[in-house]
Amino acid sequence: MVKKFIYQTQCKGNRKTEVTMAAEALQRQVDTYRSAVLRGFLPMEFEAAHPESFVGAIDGATVGKISFHHITAGPHVVTRTARHVRSDDPRCLKVSVQLAGSTSVEQGGLRSVSVPGDIVVYDPSREYEVVFEEESEILVMQVERGHVGVGDDLLEGVLSRTIDGAAG
Numbered sequence: 001m002v003k004k005f006i007y008q009t010q011c012k013g014n015r016k017t018e019v020t021m022a023a024e025a026l027q028r029q030v031d032t033y034r035s036a037v038l039r040g041f042l043p044m045e046f047e048a049a050h051p052e053s054f055v056g057a058i059d060g061a062t063v064g065k066i067s068f069h070h071i072t073a074g075p076h077v078v079t080r081t082a083r084h085v086r087s088d089d090p091r092c093l094k095v096s097v098q099l100a101g102s103t104s105v106e107q108g109g110l111r112s113v114s115v116p117g118d119i120v121v122y123d124p125s126r127e128y129e130v131v132f133e134e135e136s137e138i139l140v141m142q143v144e145r146g147h148v149g150v151g152d153d154l155l156e157g158v159l160s161r162t163i164d165g166a167a168g
Contacts, residue, residue, distance in 0.1 A: 010093045021113050044084055049075035049132075065147060072100075079129045089146045093155065096120045098165070101136025103128070109162040114138075117165025128160070 048054035056073030098114035107128040
């Protein structure tokens with residue numbers, strides 16, 4: 001949940017109005033990003049680390065049954081909890097490529113940290129948490145498990161583990 005803005009000022013005149021308008025604009029930015037997260041992905045929670053200065057953008061495209069999302073955002077956390085997960089959720093995988101900054105993914109008791117060039121695979125039909133530690137940029141591809149052509153046993157072995165981009 002985004003914290004409410006409380007601004008107090010000693011100034012007189014229009015300064016308080018300007019601060020309030022700026023706070024409202026920032027709240028709209030956070031709300032717009034939250035809506036984009038919910039439209040582009042399965043239900044989850046979103047919380048900005050610094051809602052008073054949060055900036056983020058999500059651009060998406062779908063090609064056949066594969067969706068791509070380019071995400072640039074300041075520090076925040078998205079969490080998919082047991083209350084969001086449903087038995088009829090699509091059996092997909094998310095493949096996240098770190099382009100800038102640093103993010104971490106936690107799922108099934110495993111935590112991976114990614115820096116530019118790294119890849120992380122996780123299962124959005126299960127509980128997970130993604131933390132943008134700082135201003136970061138990622139490319140996320142979502143694909144149905146059946147289109148990957150790899151057995152579940154092998155996939156389970158790579159979930160929420162960092163694939164080092166420097167290692168090739």
